[in-house]
Amino acid sequence: MKKVIVACGGGIATSTLIADKVRQTLDEAGIDYQLTQTTLSELVYEVxxxxxxxxxxxVESDFGVPALSGAGFLTGINEKGIKEQIISALSD
Structure with missing residues (x-):
């Protein structure tokens, strides 16, 4: 099972929108996952x-884990590319 963290400034609104798109992407790819939503300031405790x-x-910090910007899920710009990056990052 892959652990995915979705983080935004407040941990509620934008992370929920991004999390929904990430879930859809992972479900369609058949990837078994656990998804956690958090704030950027609390990311260090979840990672x-x-x-x-x-x-x-x-995010400027290097947590030793691949990190992607999901902002395109909010704007609709390059959604396909973001989905491909997510799947690639989680493929064994």
Missing amino acids: SDADLIVTSMK
């Missing part, structure tokens, strides 16, 4: 056993 971080904005 220890994560396989992927998807955020609403660029």
Whole structure:
């Protein structure tokens, strides 16, 4: 099972929109996953056993885990590319 963390500034609104798109992407790809939503400030507490971080904005910290911007899920720009990056990052 892959652990995916979705993080945004407040941990509610934009992370929920992004999380829904991530779930849809992973379900369609048949990837078994656990998804957690959090705030960017609390990301450090959630990341220890994560396989992927998807955020609403660029994160400068290196957590030793692949991190992708999911902002395109909010704007509709490059959604296909983001989906491909997510699947690639979680493929064994």
